[in-house]
Amino acid sequence: MSTPQQSIHSGFGATTTAAEVLDGIDLTGKHVLVTGGYSGIGLETTKALAAAGAEVLVPARRPKTAAEALDGIAGVSTDELDLADLASVAxxxxxxxxxxxxxxxxxxxxGVMACPETRVGPGWELQFATNHLGHFALVNRLAPLIGEGARVVAVSSGAHRRSAIRWDDPQFEDGYDRWEAYGQSKTANVLFAVHLDRLAQERGVRAFALHPGGILTPLQRHVPHEEQVRMGWIHEDGSPVADTRFKSTEQGAATQTWAAFSPQLEGKGGVYLQDCDVAEVGEGGVAEYAVDPGQAERLWSLSAALTGVDGFGR
Known part of the structure; x- marks a missing residue:
């Protein structure tokens, strides 16, 4: 069953926090994997899930740093994982x-955002490799552990509107643009959820993609200070511009937490979410190319060929 890209009027919104979407939901006995769960909105997601009773596994490229960030949070464990390295994923x-x-x-x-041109593995562009291919390989390798009632949540971004999949040059071998590369990787996140949901429904698994909103977190580490000032993100002194474009990390974590466990999404899947609701197709919502089933299937085939993994497609 496909889910339409139209609001379900959840009652939540842009200022809702992760703790608020879990209010009254008991996650005792639930086991959750959160990549990036020790920094930014990932850390807030981990905190909210653990507070609701879940046991959370946080794999990290820097496990010692992750352990320090998560110290004192009951029910949380860490392990080592570098999404840009398929051997580490395996x-x-x-x-x-x-x-x-x-x-x-x-x-x-x-995820990584707007980084300098970097090549990993067999020459893959880092943002596509980390944000999409690493997660693709991870979820497909974990397929035997993702069964009835489980949800897979791909954190995308409104920046997906910067670029569709560049089928003729997905690795940016013919000229690199860091923002376009980021946009392509975020489109890939959406398309991944669209096709995974199609493949996994028969085993009771649903998938979602989402835009968490604009949040100032360590994700911006590769964006120079002067560029952040020019874009209106921060003042010269580094303080955030006080307007409604940015969410707090607690608010930024809400939509992915809602996607993972809200009963409002029961029986739904394969859609792009924002502000704790299903987004509309079009300006301000999700680009049509990012939820196109044909594009999603094509990307799945490409990703399976590149990574050599297809746990849900078999």
């Missing part, structure tokens, strides 16, 4: 499979 997945504990939700929250 090793992490093998450990999880050996442990054998199913996941009730997988939240793909880690």
């Amino acid at each position: 090793a992490f997945a093998d450990r999880a499979l050996a442990a054998g504990r199913p996941f009730d939700a997988v939240i793909d929250s880690a």
Whole structure:
């Protein structure tokens, strides 16, 4: 069953926090994987889930840093994972499979944004490799642990409107633009959720993509100070511009937390969310190309060929 891209009038909005969407929801016994769950909105997501009773596994490229950030939060554990390294993805997945504990939700929250041109693996562009291909390989390797009732949540961005998939040059071998590359990777996140939902429905798994909103977090580390000032994000002294464009991290974590466990999304999937609701197609919502089933299937095939993994497609 496909879900239309139209509001369900959830009653939540842009100022809702992750704790508020979980109010009254008991996650005791739930097991959740949150990539990037030790920084920015990922950390707030981890805190909210743990406070509701969930046990949260936070894999990190810097596990010691993650352990320090998560110290004192009950029910949270860490492991090592570098999404830009498929060998690391495979090793992490093998450990999880050996442990054998199913996941009730997988939240793909880690990412990089607007970084200098960087090549990883067989020459892949870093943002496409980390934000999309690494998560694609991870979720597909963990397929045996993602079953009935589970949800997969891909954290995308409104920046997906900067670029559709560049089918003729997805790795930016013919000229690199860091913002266009970021936009393509975020479009890939949406298309991933669209096709995963189509493939996984028969086993009771649903998938969602989302725009968390604009939040000033360490994600901006590659955007120079002067550029952030020019774009109206911060003042010269580094303080955030006080307007309604930016959410707090607690508000920024709300939509992905809502996507993972809200009963309002029961029986739904394959859609792009924002402000704790299903977004409309068009300006201010989701681009039509990002939720196109044909584009989603094509990207899935490309990603499976590049990573050599297709746990849900088989």
